[in-house]
Amino acid sequence: MTHDDPATPFGGIHDAPCYAVIFASQRRAADAAGYAEAAARMLELAARQEGYLGVESARGDDGFGITVSYWRSLEDIARWRAHAEHRAVRETGNALWYEHYELRVVQVLRAYAKAAAAAPDA
Amino acid sequence: MTHDDPATPFGGIHDAPCYAVIFASQRRAADAAGYAEAAARMLELAARQEGYLGVESARGDDGFGITVSYWRSLEDIARWRAHAEHRAVRETGNALWYEHYELRVVQVLRAYAKAAAAAPDA
Numbered sequence: 274m275t276h277d278d279p280a281t282p283f284g285g286i287h288d289a290p291c292y293a294v295i296f297a298s299q300r301r302a303a304d305a306a307g308y309a310e311a312a313a314r315m316l317e318l319a320a321r322q323e324g325y326l327g328v329e330s331a332r333g334d335d336g337f338g339i340t341v342s343y344w345r346s347l348e349d350i351a352r353w354r355a356h357a358e359h360r361a362v363r364e365t366g367n368a369l370w371y372e373h374y375e376l377r378v379v380q381v382l383r384a385y386a387k388a389a390a391a392a393p394d395a
Numbered sequence: 396m397t398h399d400d401p402a403t404p405f406g407g408i409h410d411a412p413c414y415a416v417i418f419a420s421q422r423r424a425a426d427a428a429g430y431a432e433a434a435a436r437m438l439e440l441a442a443r444q445e446g447y448l449g450v451e452s453a454r455g456d457d458g459f460g461i462t463v464s465y466w467r468s469l470e471d472i473a474r475w476r477a478h479a480e481h482r483a484v485r486e487t488g489n490a491l492w493y494e495h496y497e498l499r500v501v502q503v504l505r506a507y508a509k510a511a512a513a514a515p516d517a
């Protein structure tokens with residue numbers, strides 16, 4: 274369950290050290306197509322950055338969404354934040370797409386997943 | 396912007412120390428009413444626990460959701476985890492509501508919100 278597995282929407286369980294960015298945002302209705310295109314592009318671009326571990330994202334019909342991206346180090350997060358295309362997209366987000374957002378940089382202390390149901394032959 | 400302000404879906408920006416639980420889950424279609432009732436009850440109950448700072452939650456039409464709850468200390472998180480009613484609900488979630496979930500306990504290192512637009516008289 275890593276970013277190499279596009280079949281899962283989960284960020285994955287990773288060995289330490291692991292850091293994450295929690296991005297909570299309230300979307301405006303404006304420019305839905307432009308937003309969707311930029312969001313897809315950012316996911317694709319982030320996945321190619323050094324230290325990227327995975328991402329998970331959910332948004333409800335009310336336009337409130339949470340995206341969590343997972344990274345090996347704080348330096349990886351800083352490098353992604355400084356990426357020129359990412360910076361440009363953030364400026365558009367500030368001006369156009371997001372009514373409000375809150376962002377946290379966090380260190381993952383513990384992580385676990387639901388245990389798989391025992392297979393019949395297990 | 397705290398849990399005292401029900402008008403906002405955001406978890407809020409809090410002074411250090413601040414910890415969080417990131418709960419990502421894939422819902423099953425089963426028992427939508429029972430799930431909704433339990434989810435609302437857990438939000439209400441969590442908000443009354445010592446050390447609770449706020450919560451934010453989003454779920455898309457595909458049933459994939461993320462809930463982040465914010466707490467003052469790891470001890471507060473452990474106490475909430477051990478709460479009898481919370482434990483019972485988690486067991487139902489394991490058996491019935493969640494196809495899969497991933498959970499992380501994290502420490503918030505930095506947090507910031509979108510800057511408010513300048514008021515005309517600012």
